[in-house]
Amino acid sequence: MLQSNIFEKLEYNKVVNYVSRYCHTEPGKQKLISLLPYETLFEAEREGQKVTEAKLLITEHDAPPFENIPDLKSELHLSRVGGAALTVSKIVQIAALASISRQLTLYLKKNREHAPLLAEYADFLYSEQLIQHHISRIINENGEVRDSASRELQSIRKEIISKSDDLRKMVQKICKSLAEQDIIRENYMTLRDGRIVVPVKAEYKRQIKGFIHSESSTGQTVYIEPQETLLLNNDIVSLHYAEQREIERILRELTARIGESAQELILSLDTIAILDTVFAKAAYSVECLGTFPELTEEGEMLIFAARHPLLLIKNGREKTVEFSIELEKQRTLLITGPNAGGKTVLIKAVGLLSLMAAAGFHIPAGQGSKMIFFRKFLIDIGDAQSIEDDLSTFSSHLKNIKLILDEADKNSLIILDEIGSGTEPDSGYAIAREVIEYLTSEKAWVFASTHLGKLKVLPYENEGVVNASMEFDLNNLQPTYRFRQGMPGSSYAIEIASRLGFSDQFIKAASDYAGNETNSVEKLLSDFELKSVQLSKKLREAEIELSRLNGLKQLYEQKNAEIKKEKNKILEKAGEEARKLIKDSEKLIHETIREIRSSGAEKGIVKKAVKNIENINEQTKNNFGKSIDSRKIINNFGLGDSVKIKDTQTIGTIVELNSDSKKAVISTGVLKVNVSLSELEPAGKKEATAAAKSGYDFNLDLKYKIDIRGYKPEEIEFEVIRFLDDAYSAGLKRVEILHGKGSGVLKNMVKKILSEHGHINKFYYASPEFGGEGITIAEISTD
Template sequence: MKQAIQILEFHKIKQTVESLCASSLGLKRVALLMPSTDEKQVEYTLNQSDEALKIILALGEAPLGGVSDITEPIKRAKISALLSANELLSISRLLYAVSQLKAFSDRLTDIKVEAPIFMSQVDSLVSLNRLQSAINDCIDETGSVLDSASPELRTIRRAIQATESRIKEKLNQVVAERRNKLTDGIVTIRNERYVVPVRAEAKNTFGGTVHDQSSSGNTYFIEPKEVVDLNNKLQEYHVEERREIERILRALTEEVKKFVDELSVNVDVLSEIDFMFAKGKYARLIHGIRPKMNQKGIIRLVGARHPLIDARTVVANDIEIGDEYTTIVITGPNTGGKTVTLKTVGLLTLMAQSGLLIPAHASSQLAIFDHVFADIGDEQSIEQSLSTFSSHMTNIVRIMERLTVNSLILFDELGAGTDPKEGASLAISILDYVKVRGARTIATSHYPELKAYAYECDDVINASVEFDIETLSPTYRLLVGVPGRSNAFEISKRLGLKEAILEAARTRVETTKTELTDLITKLEDRGLELDREIQGLQQQNQEVEQMRLDYERKIAKFEAEREKLLEQIKKEAFENIRQAKEEAEQIVADLRQAKKAADLTIKDHELTEKLTALKASEAKQAEQFKRKARNKAPLKPGDEVMVLSLNRQGELIEQTKNGEWMVQLGMMKVNIKADDLEYLRKSVKKKDTAKGKMIHKRRTDIGIQLDLRGERYEDAMLRLDKYMDEVLLAGYQTVTIIHGHGTGALRQGVHKYLKQNKHVASFRFGGAGEGGTGATVVELK
């Protein structure tokens, strides 16, 4: 695909994505961005980009500011090479980003944004808080070693400050006493020693050591003998300071060395996260969507836009190939619109196979091709002294040698640059050759013979780019099913060419060609009319679909609020009953105690009667708060029901003699009163003709994942038990339990439950993209 990548300007897309990276880590990852032919890889990278876009829209960009590539410092620390303060600071900043990302993922969980790929990546990050603190305690934000890094360093620096103060005090006295011998009354530094600027004629009588001379030769920088000993002492302190700083950096380097493996993991993960969010930001920039991908060679683009054309002027088009027809021939005059269509299809295909979202409608889909070939442009090959035709043909020969049944081929002005009749025949033969081998082809041409070719072949269709005669310019709207027509006569007439000349030209055109042109005109007009009608219907469908979604959201919200309110009322009522019961029992106990103490004449049977009446009242109150079953028809074996008192779903097995129903609740069978059962649905079963078994119709309202993170242990186990019952009824084979890492108690509880559940065939930790050790994948029998 290398040539197609260059011709279709995929590198410009990469440049934009690079500009959206937060760090050099992401830049390195974008540099490796290339289309993939592996279906799993394509699906994963598209999901990654789609997830990043969803996170950005919900919570903003990931906190990656200040992160830099620490690969080289890690390598050097591994061999105990001394790290500089700035290198250590970059490690600290990277570890700070790790802690920020973990907090960011917690916020995503709080607002219930599903982001399994990002969560898995964050779970892989290793927090090294002690190392980060150790570095921050010694190095400030500018990369300087702090005085507080060690008591020795603080003592040395205080000595340096005191010595410098004494030197400046003595030099200020020298300046005051010998001002006439100085060129300026200042104190400066040369060769790390304090000096004063002395006039050239006074250098021999001033007294001291010369350390430097000005470029003009008029000034000598002399260290007066009064401060020589102090300067020497200052140098000693600076040597001690450098040694102490080196000792501190050495100690920090050794700390880093202990965690080089963890730091390397963090670098790799942060690189992927930065890359992921750069793709998400690019998707937001182009209003991108995740297309559905297939291995059938079907392209169905709806409202597709070229991503490198200004969004304010680009024209969206619908393009479909690979299902009813495998070849599109776009004909008509050279106006630029045909080539844009070719590049749009090719570039969006490359983007999708690279895991980038595309600017199109959400209903679009693309195929995963082994090869994308493009022969676009009319530049001559100067190096080989080839003509335009020869250059094109050389490229086409290479394509013919490498094409496969799963290839996408884009030909621009196929057969151009030579005799029209020979060029048209050659173009048809090339299209036939490619078509027979099963590849998908889009070709542009201005030869009328290719229009007839498209009409004659069932799996080839004509197309053209709409041209506005009024403005004498293309609209860039693709008209599929309508061949292009030459607008030479109409344009000439609009530009003022004499009618006599036009009439003479028309008479020279063959009658057949004239009839074909008239037919094309009628087809184009009808196509435009149908296109307008289709657009109107699509708009209506979108409005209806939006209304349906809004209605469903409102219904779901209402049901959720209603159930929540009922549950709250029931809890409050039962809590009141429980408290009343406890108070009553306490009163009875107190009365019995009082009877014993005071020998009252209260009879035991009277107390028992009162207590019985209280319990009967309690039961009556509780019954009032129970939701009564709303059954419009008699219950039957096989019905799916809700056990109201338990808030559990089950299936009716049979009715017992006392009028109760035996209900299958997960792995248990219990007898329940009929008024405690509410009908949900028929348990639709169908016979498996291969095995003669009855299997349940799969429920689609039960997810294949259960997220227990943040739950109390007891609540999590109850939810797990209920969920396993539901997925068994739904007929799922594989589900995922997300328990996170935490203390490990929740993970142990989940595994203990799964070991005891006889319906579980096996279970394992999640793999890459499945949550890792923060999730458990369960295979059901």
């Protein structure tokens, strides 16, 4: 059941109108604008799956070959009527329909593997070329009937050309003669009513025998058809009539041929309209980063990181506050809080998202969202005062609520805005409480907003009801529009009055009137709200500071790596020079030995000299090896040992050892670092003690995903590398980088960074339903 004003009240019509902009055909646009939620869960789920397939095609493959096609149903029905003749322009449009239908058939069959549900529509599309062949044989690319359309037409047009040439020559001769007599203003001819005439000066009009067709606006020129040309002009006009009759006959024949396939073309037009709406929904899903929620008729409702669709369209993603709702055992959500804080917007968003999901739309919400497929949508929103029915605002609300109570069941979504308002508070509370408790007992899904403070205790007395509120910043006296489930809100009337400068006496009196109990509860909520906002602010500041420190850490590690690289380069160069020196020295030594031997020295002296030289050579090699070998494996480390990373001040404790890879994991308090044993040395007792005293440990809010859309190009490399290094240090195995599609600049920068990073095993795009080429997934090595 749908109330008559449900689409207007929840603004569903605005969403479908917006999405219809993505349609290419007029039938598709009209179908989308009039689209209603499906009657069965199966239909809604199947439509959502089709939209997912279409989204995959337009993001991962190629777009469908749509063109702007008008609604041609009336023309196609007319083509089946005997003797009917369609206009050339409509026939050309039907040819376009047949062409697009055939192209779409090929497109769907080509992508059958990626879109099996959409591929089923290929069977309902007109794929024959016969109609196109007939039409193209009769009508050319300029939308004109060809001379070759029939022998009779070709003959008539040849005769028209011949007689027109004769007439032109005759008139030219007349004009030349009249021009010599200064009777015509200029030596030229023109057309009037399809007949060739000459422009004669008004004062000479009686000197020319013929038929006057018109005069100039000044009256100084008269356009006369000379008597000599009348018969030839008449012949040409008659031929034009004959041409038109033949064209109409040809069009009747062509229309009859179209009529033979009219039913197939009508079915094809309907199918194209359906496909157009599906791909329009897919385009909208790409725009809003939408997902299709899991739909169910029973169970829990889980909405993650959702945004109001219209606010998202108006304000953009960054300026639209997201919300999440988790209802498992409870089915009634009671939202309290100040005016203009976003209560109404939120409950309307739930209703709108539910309508959209039931109509097969992807919704702007996070992956894993789960929604109920409602069969009834019942609402009471806004001022429903009726002059016609002589009803007050409150009476109108009661009339709506009576209808809701009569119709409510477990498959109903009920939205009640400011329930209990419009009358005296105690009576309003009594009615509102009974309505909510009744609907909760009927297992209906209820989303209600209220200003009535007494209703805040209801969730503590009825396990089927849960409190919620909209956050309010008391320091700035502004709503933050952040939704908080599980905590009631306050109107903050007295607190706002106090901060606006009302006197202490005024505030005290107002508090007394409010009552001690009410005032205490409101003050408690106010204090909690203030502390909550302050805590949120500090958390955000801490995140910013942590990000800054991570940046400094990254910079330090980068510089340290550069120094190590430079050191290794110097050592390598020194090693090459030393090896060359040793080689040259060996050569020189052997030459010297040969000279000593050749000089006749005693064998003992020669042998002793050779031995001394070999000892020096070996000692040089050993000393050099010790100075440049930074990779010697030390095997006397054990779990729990205090160690130090060479060439750094980093001290930690071994928590893991791998005998195969000769690596160890050491804990430094904040991080766990995976290093080779060759890079470790035992830490001194004093160093280990100092490190233990100065060490600190806390849980980092490690993130597996980063969104770099909106970053400047010069910022991206720093942010992404820092993110990857943090993830590697934290032991994450898989991360996501959200860069969007756009022009591809961000995507290519991310690809380059990942290709050059030392800890990335592989990377690839997300699956289409999770963002496709707009998200890159990177797998991090654990070595």
